[in-house]
Amino acid sequence: MKQGFRQSMAGLHSWSGLILGWLLFAIALSGTATVFRSEISGWMRPEIAKSAPPAEAIEAAVGWLGTHHPKAAGWYLTAPDGRTLTTQAVFDDAAAPLGYRDIALDPVSGSPDAARATLGGEFLYRFHFELQLPYPWGRFLAVAAAMMMLIAIISGIVIHKRIFKDFFTFRAGKGKRSWLDAHNVLGVLALPFHLMITVTGIVTLLTLVMPWGTTANYGDDLETAFAEAAPGLVSREAAGRPVPLAPIGPMLADAQRRFEGDRVGRVSIANPGDAHAIVTASNHDGDQLAYSARTATFDGATGRLLNLYTEARPARQAHDVLYGLHMGRFAPEVSRWLYFLCGLALAATIATGLVLWIESRPQARGVGPWFAARLNVGTVAGFPMAILAFFYANRILPAPMPGRAEAEVSAFFWTWGAVLLFAMLRSPARAWRETFAVLALGAAMLPILSFALTGRGLWTALLGRDWLFAGFDLTLFALAALAAGIARKAGSRPAAASPRRRGRVVPA
Amino acid sequence: MNIGPFLRAIPLVRATVRLLLASAGGYALAVALAFLLARALPMSRAEATITASLVAILAMPAAAIWAYGAPRLWHAAAGILGLVALCGAIAALVGQPG
Amino acid sequence: MNAVAVLPLAFGGLSLIGLSMQRHARDVGLATNPRWLRGLGWVGVLLSLTVALATPNWRFALVEWIGLLAAAAALVVLALYCRPRALPWLAAGGGLLGAAAFVLLIA
Numbered sequence: 002m003k004q005g006f007r008q009s010m011a012g013l014h015s016w017s018g019l020i021l022g023w024l025l026f027a028i029a030l031s032g033t034a035t036v037f038r039s040e041i042s043g044w045m046r047p048e049i050a051k052s053a054p055p056a057e058a059i060e061a062a063v064g065w066l067g068t069h070h071p072k073a074a075g076w077y078l079t080a081p082d083g084r085t086l087t088t089q090a091v092f093d094d095a096a097a098p099l100g101y102r103d104i105a106l107d108p109v110s111g112s113p114d115a116a117r118a119t120l121g122g123e124f125l126y127r128f129h130f131e132l133q134l135p136y137p138w139g140r141f142l143a144v145a146a147a148m149m150m151l152i153a154i155i156s157g158i159v160i161h162k163r164i165f166k167d168f169f170t171f172r173a174g175k176g177k178r179s180w181l182d183a184h185n186v187l188g189v190l191a192l193p194f195h196l197m198i199t200v201t202g203i204v205t206l207l208t209l210v211m212p213w214g215t216t217a218n219y220g221d222d223l224e225t226a227f228a229e230a231a232p233g234l235v236s237r238e239a240a241g242r243p244v245p246l247a248p249i250g251p252m253l254a255d256a257q258r259r260f261e262g263d264r265v266g267r268v269s270i271a272n273p274g275d276a277h278a279i280v281t282a283s284n285h286d287g288d289q290l291a292y293s294a295r296t297a298t299f300d301g302a303t304g305r306l307l308n309l310y311t312e313a314r315p316a317r318q319a320h321d322v323l324y325g326l327h328m329g330r331f332a333p334e335v336s337r338w339l340y341f342l343c344g345l346a347l348a349a350t351i352a353t354g355l356v357l358w359i360e361s362r363p364q365a366r367g368v369g370p371w372f373a374a375r376l377n378v379g380t381v382a383g384f385p386m387a388i389l390a391f392f393y394a395n396r397i398l399p400a401p402m403p404g405r406a407e408a409e410v411s412a413f414f415w416t417w418g419a420v421l422l423f424a425m426l427r428s429p430a431r432a433w434r435e436t437f438a439v440l441a442l443g444a445a446m447l448p449i450l451s452f453a454l455t456g457r458g459l460w461t462a463l464l465g466r467d468w469l470f471a472g473f474d475l476t477l478f479a480l481a482a483l484a485a486g487i488a489r490k491a492g493s494r495p496a497a498a499s500p501r502r503r504g505r506v507v508p509a
Numbered sequence: 510m511n512i513g514p515f516l517r518a519i520p521l522v523r524a525t526v527r528l529l530l531a532s533a534g535g536y537a538l539a540v541a542l543a544f545l546l547a548r549a550l551p552m553s554r555a556e557a558t559i560t561a562s563l564v565a566i567l568a569m570p571a572a573a574i575w576a577y578g579a580p581r582l583w584h585a586a587a588g589i590l591g592l593v594a595l596c597g598a599i600a601a602l603v604g605q606p607g
Numbered sequence: 608m609n610a611v612a613v614l615p616l617a618f619g620g621l622s623l624i625g626l627s628m629q630r631h632a633r634d635v636g637l638a639t640n641p642r643w644l645r646g647l648g649w650v651g652v653l654l655s656l657t658v659a660l661a662t663p664n665w666r667f668a669l670v671e672w673i674g675l676l677a678a679a680a681a682l683v684v685l686a687l688y689c690r691p692r693a694l695p696w697l698a699a700g701g702g703l704l705g706a707a708a709f710v711l712l713i714a
Contacts, residue, residue, distance in 0.1 A: 013577040027567050152573045159574075169625045169684050186684055191677040203566050213540045214547035214561035218554050218606055229555035290666050316556040321562060331667065339674030346677075489615045 007160055014156040015361075018354050020375070021146040023380040027486070028146055030384055031129040032198075035122065036329060042121030045395045046105060047455040048118050049087055053079035053108035057254040059109030059268050062088040063249050067274065068093065070102075074239075075271040081108050082264070082285065086470060088114075098407065099135075103127070109496065117400040119409055123390065131413075137209060145205045150199045152426030153354075157188060164189060173305050177360045177423045184353040187346045192342035194352070201327035204320065208243045230317070233281075233296035233310025240276040247304035249280060254411040256282035256297035259309055263288045263295060286330035291321035323441070352381045359429075375424045375432070382436035385419030385484075389443045390416035396447075396454050437488035444481035448474035527576050527585065534589040535572030539565040543595035548603040609712050613659045616705030617664060617672075617679035620651020622698030625683050634691040651702060652676070653677075658709050 018025075034041065043049075053061070056082050066076050073092040081088055087105035094102045103123050107115035120127075131139035158164065168189060171182045191259030203210065217225040227236070249268075258263050266285030272278045278301025283293050291312065298308040312318055325331055329340045336408065355377045362370055394412035398405055424432045451474075462470035546561035572589050580583035623644045625631045632640035659672035686694050 007576045010574070013573070017573075032706060101558050119521075148569055153571045155570055155574060156577075166628065166630075169621075169628070169631060169680070169686050171689055175686065178673075186681075190680040190684070193673050193676060200566075203534065207566070208564050211539060211543055211562040211565050213543040214565065217544040217547040217561070218558050218601060220605055226555075226558070229553075230559070290670070314553070314556055316552065316560040316563075323563070326670070332670070333667065336667065336671045339671065339678060341676060343677060427596040508637050 003479050007162075008503070010156040010159040011043060014153055014160055015358055016158065017149045018153040018351070020357045021149045022351055022358075022493050023376055024142070024146050025150055026348055026355070026380055027384045028129055028132075029344060029348040029351055030388075031125045033341055033348060034388060035126045036131050036332075036341045036344060038122035038126050040122070040469055040473065041125065042089075042105060042123065043086055043469050044271050045082075045392070046087065046116035047119040048455055049107060051109070051284045054088040055082065055194075055265055056250050056257070057087045057252060057264075058106075058108035058111075058252050060248075061109060062090055062106045063111070063270065063273075065106060065113075066090065066110035067246065068331060072272065072273050076273055077271070078268045079287075080268065081456070082287065090429055097257070112243055116400075118274035119406040120253050120406050125388070126411070128201075133410075140206055144203055144210045147199055147206075151196075151203070152256060154192075154195055154199060158192075160440060161185060161189070177357070179405075180357050180360050183397065184350060184357055187350040187353060191343045191346040191350075194340075194348050197326060198344070201323045204323045205327050207320070215218075215350045217338055233298065233308060233312070234273065234499045235279055235281070235298045235307050237279065239272040242276040244276040244302040246270070246273055246278055246280075251296075252280055252299045252304050253282060253304065255299075259297055259306075260284045260295055265344055267293075270301060273301070275394075278302055279307070280304075286325065286328065287333075288331070290316055290325045290331050292325040292328055292330070293321060301424065352377075355381065374429045376421070377424075378427075378432040378436060379417075379421035380432050382433070382440060383417045383424070385421050386418035386436065386443065387413045387441055389440065389447065392447055393443070393450070422445070434488050435492035437484050437491060441481045441484035441488055443475045444484060447477050514603050523582055526582060530585050531573040531576035534576060534586075534593070537593045538589055538596070539568040540574045540598065541593045544570045544593040545603075546602035548600050548606060554606055557588040609658055609662060609709070610671065612705050612708035613655045613675050615673060615701040615704075615708065616651055616655035616658060617676050617712045618665055619698045619701035619705060620653075620655060621679050621683045622686070622694055622701065623648030623651060625663055625687065626694065626698065629675075630689075631687055631694075634687055635694050636692055654706070655679075658705070672711050 017309075032291075047162045051056070059078055059272055061079055063076070065071070069170055070076070073094065079085070079089040087108055088111070089103070090106050091103045092102060093100065099369060104113045105116065105118065105121060106193075108114055109115075127133075132141045132142055133139065134142065134233040135423060142162075161167075167182070167185055171179070171186050175182075201358070206256045215223070215230075249270075253265050253268065264285035264287075265282050266287070267283040269281045269283075270278060271281070280299040280301050282297045284295040288294075293312070295311045296308070297306065298310075298463075299305065300307055312321060327333040329337070332340055342384055355373075359370065360375065391409055394409040399406055402408065420436060423436070457467070457470050458476040459471060461467070462474065543561045543565035547558050550557040550560055551589055552560065575588055576585045578589060626637075627642050627648060628636060628647035629640045637698075651664055655676070656672055659668050659675070662668045683694075686697055689699075
């Protein structure tokens with residue numbers, strides 16, 4: 002039973018990668034799309050073309066929420082900025098299917114009715130770590146998957162014997178060898194990113210997965226623990242006496258001044274409309290790596306400043322930087338695209354790993370390998386197809402349709418289910434080709450359909466310097482080309498590989 | 510501790526024990542380490558808490574690597590369970606700060 | 608915006624490191640691998656880091672450099688796959704382009 006360390010790590014790598022591999026692929030790809038959460042949201046609300054200054058937009062949002070959702074325990078608002086035209090509002094609502102609402106408000110009127118009802122990029126963001134499961138199970142599953150990923154990365158480094166010698170090596174047309182090369186190159190070249198995003202992903206759910214440091218030092222006294230962890234925040238029970246919220250504009254202007262040039266990014270209002278209302282303004286996440294570096298807290302009823310806080314404690318700052326690195330909200334344009342590309346590389350590393358598991362077991366019989374091979378197609382092709390269906394539904398479903406936002410999400414899951422079913426009924430080699438061909442076609446057609454239905458097409462976007470729509474369409478075309486390339490390559494046996502390429506490869 | 514020959518006869522039991530050591534053992538180690546560091550680090554209470562949590566999550570992959578990489582199963586078990594006991598004992602001795 | 612200088616410099620540096628390896632030297636058509644290129648390649652990579660960090664916000668720049676380095680490495684793999692014999696020329700072009708962009712950025 003005694004075996005070498007590297008060999009046992011090989012076993013650990015292939016099994017830790019496989020068990021939650023399909024889930025990890027979905028998490029990686031939805032996270033990659035989430036890099037452009039703001040842009041996706043903007044694309045999915047083509048009616049809104051004009052923004053307002055952050056303070057005015059927040060005022061408008063507070064006005065609408067005060068009329069329509071005065072009973073909520075708190076409103077969590079993200080102000081519009083250079084990337085987002087709308088105000089994003091999250092608040093508890095017992096009538097909502099998940100117990101809370103996450104909606105975009107028009108920056109001028111404050112109402113959500115100015116645009117078609119859609120979750121926009123928020124859906125992919127939420128799916129990335131909640132997996133459409135009830136709290137806290139989705140988050141537990143996501144953090145377990147991240148831990149598996151971390152174990153797979155570490156054991157993967159251990160078993161890669163020639164990590165530097167094979168750094169630039171990709172040998173095409175050699176069957177399993179090529180898959181392994183692709184897996185290695187995709188994994189190794191962006192290894193710092195893969196490690197960073199996995200560890201920081203666990204850090205974003207730190208209080209959920211590792212609350213025991215708090216227990217060790219505070220016992221059951223969570224109130225003190227929270228107060229010491231976030232001294233910038235003021236929390237107090239609702240008084241039960243209704244007092245209208247003081248004008249929020251002056252508070253935001255005050256916060257802006259005290260932030261010494263940083264923009265106001267997020268605004269939360271606890272106990273709105275109560276005598277104990279509290280308004281907390283945080284600086285914009287785009288101004289520093291650390292998430293939530295500065296807060297200004299006001300008494301909601303009087304508008305008086307209660308607390309001004311800048312995080313300066315080293316360990317807490319380190320945590321906030323790790324958190325901020327994962328969120329990537331700081332990332333300026335070039336970094337944002339690099340996050341996106343590295344995320345795609347991570348998803349591709351997982352996908353090639355899943356394919357390798359099958360390719361390494363050509364003799365394997367039985368239900369397990371049969372199922373795994375089909376699950377590979379159903380997820381690797383099915384998940385992007387589902388995202389595409391979500392976008393299609395956004396364009397096709399009529400704007401006044403009741404339950405429209407939920408219907409878009411249904412389109413996502415029904416499509417994924419349909420591709421999974423299709424993959425079960427077809428031989429994997431054919432299914433790879435066919436699903437990716439459909440994916441390529443679907444991605445390439447979407448800009449055209451979108452142009453037909455909204456009148457905002459690539460040509461007009463380029464002429465009007467509308468980078469959001471132009472970027473979205475061009476990205477879809479690029480991804481369509483990628484999918485077409487995969488459709489051509491995937492499912493082709495090594496024997497079908499081009500002999501010209503093979504002749505060039507130096508024998509190992 | 511010489512249950513080795515018995516376990517060797519049953520690969521499934523061995524595999525299960527390794528899996529449990531890697532998962533439950535790894536989490537237990539992380540919890541024990543979080544307790545130890547949160548109480549023992551020479552920092553303010555809040556700072557020690559967050560540092561402890563950040564370091565403790567790394568104990569999970571480390572334990573998984575050890576659970577599968579240890580030359581013998583009892584090495585894996587002794588290493589992980591021993592560390593859990595050690596960290597837990599010191600954390601209990603230090604006690605909750607006032 | 609100094610990614611315009613960082614990416615070509617990193618590409619040039621990594622290409623040279625690749626060329627100093629036996630397998631890729633053969634891909635390119637060289638009989639033996641010029642090991643001395645490795646040092647020069649590292650100089651290119653370090654140069655790209657220096658250029659990257661020459662901004663007021665070095666924290667953002669460091670994150671971006673790590674991403675650009677991965678992108679440059681991916682381009683080297685792509686070049687070795689599609690046009691291996693062009694790699695020395697591409698490396699030289701990368702170095703020149705990076706240097707030119709850097710000079711323009713400073714000016």
